[in-house]
Structure formats: structure tokens, C-alpha cells
Amino acid sequence: MGHDHSSHVKTYGKAFAIGIGLNIAYVIIEVLYGLAIDSSALLADAGHNASDVLSLVFAWFAMSIAQKRPAQKYTYGLRRSTILVSILNALLLFGAAGVIGWEAWNKLYEPVEVPGTQLIIVASIGIVINTLTALLFIKGQKKDLNIKGAFLHMAADAGVSVGVVAAGLLINTTGYHWIDPVTSFLILLIILYGTWQLFIDSLNLALDAVPKNIDYLEVERFLSSHQHVRSIHDLHIWAMSTTENVLSVHLVVAEEASDDLLKRIKHELHDKFGITHTTIQLEQSRLDDSLSSNE
Known part of the structure; x- marks a missing residue:
């Protein structure tokens, strides 16, 4: 996390x-x-x-x-x-x-x-x-x-x-x-x-609506576009204050995903969307688990 x-x-x-x-x-x-x-x-x-x-x-x-x-x-x-x-x-x-x-x-x-x-x-x-x-x-x-x-x-x-x-x-x-x-x-x-x-x-x-200056679908596409991200769920975006935006999400990633992936995503969320607080839960892809068991 x-x-x-x-x-x-x-x-x-x-x-x-x-x-x-x-x-x-x-x-x-x-x-x-x-x-x-x-x-x-x-x-x-x-x-x-x-x-x-x-x-x-x-x-x-x-x-x-x-x-x-x-x-x-x-x-x-x-x-x-x-x-x-x-x-x-x-x-x-x-x-x-x-x-x-x-x-x-x-x-x-x-x-x-x-x-x-x-x-x-x-x-x-x-x-x-x-x-x-x-x-x-x-x-x-x-x-x-x-x-x-x-x-x-x-x-x-x-x-x-x-x-x-x-x-x-x-x-x-x-x-x-x-x-x-x-x-x-x-x-x-x-x-x-x-x-x-x-x-x-x-x-x-x-009421914790997505801030007006952030496009929810664009953030969703951005997260899904990373090479080792298989899927995402439980994506939430809200405002902590009138200047600070918050995001939490679960990312299902491939087993070979590096530690740099998390760091890169957090920096890009800040630079592209102005999201200052992020909490990301990484989960291993079930596809990778099933492939490993078949082998």
C-alpha cells in the first residue's frame, strides 16, 4: 500500500x-x-x-x-x-x-x-x-x-x-x-x-463529490493505461479542503510490477490532476495466480 x-x-x-x-x-x-x-x-x-x-x-x-x-x-x-x-x-x-x-x-x-x-x-x-x-x-x-x-x-x-x-x-x-x-x-x-x-x-x-476540476473517467483511464495494471476498482476521489484533493484506489497488478510503478503513479496523479493525497492498495492479478497454479 x-x-x-x-x-x-x-x-x-x-x-x-x-x-x-x-x-x-x-x-x-x-x-x-x-x-x-x-x-x-x-x-x-x-x-x-x-x-x-x-x-x-x-x-x-x-x-x-x-x-x-x-x-x-x-x-x-x-x-x-x-x-x-x-x-x-x-x-x-x-x-x-x-x-x-x-x-x-x-x-x-x-x-x-x-x-x-x-x-x-x-x-x-x-x-x-x-x-x-x-x-x-x-x-x-x-x-x-x-x-x-x-x-x-x-x-x-x-x-x-x-x-x-x-x-x-x-x-x-x-x-x-x-x-x-x-x-x-x-x-x-x-x-x-x-x-x-x-x-x-x-x-x-x-458531500464528497468529485472536485469540479477533476475528470473521474480521465483518472480511471490514466490508471488503467499503465503497463502492469490489469484492472482497477474502488476508485474514490474527493476534496479534503478547498485546495487539497484526495484519491484512494485498488490496483490489480501483474506479479512483475516494480516498486517504481507506485511511485510513478502517485507523482503523475499529483502533476496531471492536482491530487495531493493518494492511498493505493496493490493486489496481485488473479490471472497470474491461475497461470502459476497451472504450471
Whole structure:
């Protein structure tokens, strides 16, 4: 039997600290101005940003405790906490979307006069802050679902702020104050669109589904293609965390299979498929056993 356990996880501690600090400051600015001018768009965006601050805190916490070494109770450590936090982040966004929708619905029937210029100024600050924060996570978001959640939060916020600026310009140009709650509904759609896939991906990982970036059949063909592998069974692939994938399999091999076969397969699984933890059970081919008995 062979085991391979390799892990190289970047914690993004500095990125989280900067992102959280910038966004807390911006939420305070939005709340103060939103209350002062009674803008549902600004208050909606503030609520969205507040949920994003919480999501960044949770994501940072999860990535930190995921680094803890395995113990007798948690033999894999706490790596799966990153998956649970990804689900929590999605639920937070759904909750923020509900609040935004409720406020916008009420304002749609009773529009409030909103100064467009102040909307533009505050939202422009948001574009800068959210874009800078998103850039902190842009490299890691392709490989880590937890980082992807943080990136999506910030990228969506930047897009939302652009929408608020556009709303301010339209209000100044047309004088139609119903544009403010309508903008809130557009913000709502953006949030729901980005959140749904994050929720589904995270839920699948929590249920030990094959990670989205790994093709089960391709792995199966790869294992079967080796010269001395007669057959395979009990192939399982799942995610230990948002960055680490696990595989276990039984390989039925010819008697002449060398020790290098196991080592080569483990390295190729890591390089080709990004599988960081492998457990392989080798079994001698029954065909070889029957041939030996006939002789």
C-alpha cells in the first residue's frame, strides 16, 4: 500500500487583513452617507459589503485553522473547515440579497429623493477599494474555492459600485428617483448570479463529490493505461479542503510490477490532476495466480 501526503497552502493572511480593514472603513462611510441622504442603493450596498467583511473574516479564520496539524480526534486536521466556510459565505450572501430586495421593494413604491452627486462620490470610493481588494485574491481564486469566494465577493462589490455610480448619473440627468431602488434590484441579481455557483460547488465538496476540476473517467483511464495494471476498482476521489484533493484506489497488478510503478503513479496523479493525497492498495492479478497454479 502506498500513501502520499503533500500540501503547499498559501494562507493569504496579509491580503485578508488589508481587505478586511479597507472594507470596514468603506461600510462605515456608506452607512453614514446612506442614512444621511436616505439612499436604498447605498444602504443596500453597505449591507452587502458588511456581509463581505464577515465572509473575509470567516475565510481567513478557516484558512488559519486548516493549517493545524492532525490530532487523535481530527486525524485529517481541520482542513474541511474551508469547505464549510465556503457554504457559510454563500448563505451570508443569500441573506444579504434578501435584505436588499426587501428594502428596494419598499422604496420602489415610495421613492425617496436622493442626491445623485453624493451617490457618485461614495460609490466611486467603493470601486477603488473593492477593485484593490479583489486584485489581492485574483491569483489564488482559480485554485482555491475559499479564495474564489473572497474574490467573487469583492469583484461583485466593484461591479455593484459601478452600478451605483451609473444610478447617480441617471438621477442627476433625469430626476427619476425610482432609479435608486431599481439599482438595488440589479445589485440583487448580480449577487444571486455569483453566489449560486459558489453554493453548489461548496455543497458538492461537502458531500464528497468529485472536485469540479477533476475528470473521474480521465483518472480511471490514466490508471488503467499503465503497463502492469490489469484492472482497477474502488476508485474514490474527493476534496479534503478547498485546495487539497484526495484519491484512494485498488490496483490489480501483474506479479512483475516494480516498486517504481507506485511511485510513478502517485507523482503523475499529483502533476496531471492536482491530487495531493493518494492511498493505493496493490493486489496481485488473479490471472497470474491461475497461470502459476497451472504450471
